[in-house]
Amino acid sequence: MPSTTFQSVIHSVENTYQTLDCTGAALVIFHNNELQLEQYWGKHSAKEDARFVQPDTKFHIASCRKSYVAFAVAYALHHGFIQSLDDEILNYLPLSKQKELYKGTTIRHLVTHSHGLTERNGEVEREFIAGMSWAYRGLNVELISEIIQFTTKKTIADILNDKVFTPLNFTETNWYNTFDDTFVDVIGKENNRHWSASQNLDGSKMNMYVSARELARWGLLHLNNGSLNGKQVLDSNILKLATTIQNPFYSNVDLPENGIFWFVKGTQAKQSEIGALVPNGAYQILGYTTVTLLIIPSINIVAVRAFNSYGNPEGYDYLKDVRAFGDAVMLDFK
Template identity: 85%
Template sequence: MELSTTFKNVIDSVDNTYQTLDCTGAALVIYQNNELQVERYWGKHSAKEDARFVQSDTKFHIASCRKSYVAFAVAYALHHGFIQSLDDEILTYLPISQQNELYKGTTIRHLVTHSHGLIERNGEVVREFTAGTSWAYRDINVELIAKIIQLATKKTIAEIVTDEVFTPLHFTETNWYNTFDDTFVDVIGKENNRHWAASLNLDGSKKNLYTSARELAKWGLLHLNNGSLNGKQVIDSNIFKLATTLQNPSYSNADLPENGIFWFVKDTQANQSEIGELVPNGAYQILGYTTVTLLVIPSENIVAVRAFNSYGNPGGYDYLKDVRAFGDAVMLDLK
């Protein structure tokens, strides 16, 4: 279903990415002023001849876009005082058995803004740079924050998001999964594993989160409206403001990306930003390795979601250029 011809540039942008990636299906959903403007689907769930067509209930593996849900759990823990401050050292919350001298000086803020400087190599945690001085995208920060949240709140990430969002707001197409039906896409290019990173672990710390494009857009609308749904405040607005406000430490290198709590936030046009040059300040975005993208532009009352079932990037594909072009296409369509 395509409801508007206003967004021709962004439709063309998604179509071009769909043709470029090693994928079999794609989706695009755009809301403006809380009204659905575009809902469009491409292709099938897999390369099989009898594969199901991508449609409104198709569930995509969203990879690192799941960090927007992790961000909610972090902001929830901060708002309710389970975590006192973003600037608390992580050693404050980890038990003796998980203490590591390398963690000293590393704060919650460092974990959630990718400025922690930690990396796991050959099963051992090592330090790449002093916490707060640079930026690197590593998975260890999610592993650590998941432990901290569970210890501090006595709930897992998945339990927090389910209790506060999924159940009361009737999100029925979003969750961490380890069993699948025909509404799930295959992740193309990840051989020997039909559903990439399909962990048996459902606590929210792993990469096995799937959602439909339409429900990912609904998640974006909840952020755009600061926890209000259909004119009713259903979740405290401060939780969303915490997650999507600029939170990273000041870097000496102005080219480094800018982050809220995991979200990429547009405050300046940093050279390594994943948000397009034409997108105004105050916008925030989350991108996954499957190229799934959720972009929220508050000043334009826009939520834009694109989804694909690709695994990583083909040779010659510049993911930063491509995802910036997505946001820029939205803005071009608003002129």
């Protein structure tokens, strides 16, 4: 039976809220499809007259957007626009420049952070042989976006709007280039009120904002294999493909395990971002703003925390912190 006070997870979120350079936070937890906890802290910015964080507050979710990108990739695979995760990216992109650099790099490598490509001073370089290690680099999303558009003739945002946001009435989730008072400031990113804001709305950029309650709804769709109120609204095969471990075999067992961008727990790898108390089969996505979506299928939990921070303050261990969040959820549901 769950705790009625949620002391562990509230303490975890409050501790992170106090540690980060931020002004607002949110916490939403569902268990067995029932809302168990919805709590908000602080304001949208440090301005004296700033709006209080509330249910319709939209947070910049940074890399949490990759859970939506994952849907687009799985959609393209399921419908045959992309034939296989093991197809080389050169099959779908011309990349005539530095063709040898990309040779041997597959879509599987891109979506599991095992591609070994990095960008320095505007030039793409190879950091390690594709499939031999793991490194979190942003180039993979740019390449995947191009592949999605080339193969499906739609952008990532087109696919999500057509298949998810519009039919399911997700009105607080999208890529945005205009902002109103429901959007938080991203604290700590000087001279840029909306971190990584872009006029581009195709889904390839980091200008994605989501309310905590709608991010939890997105998690519930995954937990319920695409079912909503007893009706199948998304193809369960697409969601399963995205959240099943897909990374290549690593000789280093400490490296994280990934589905399509999602972190998935199959073992307690030392570099996993999922807490030790969280059971295998759970999957999670984390953003640089510390926004986190955790799904634990074995006990029917969806947990979301959100902050309006930018990056990690000195001395902050983001892996330790995000693991503590998952462990705190488990302590309240032991």
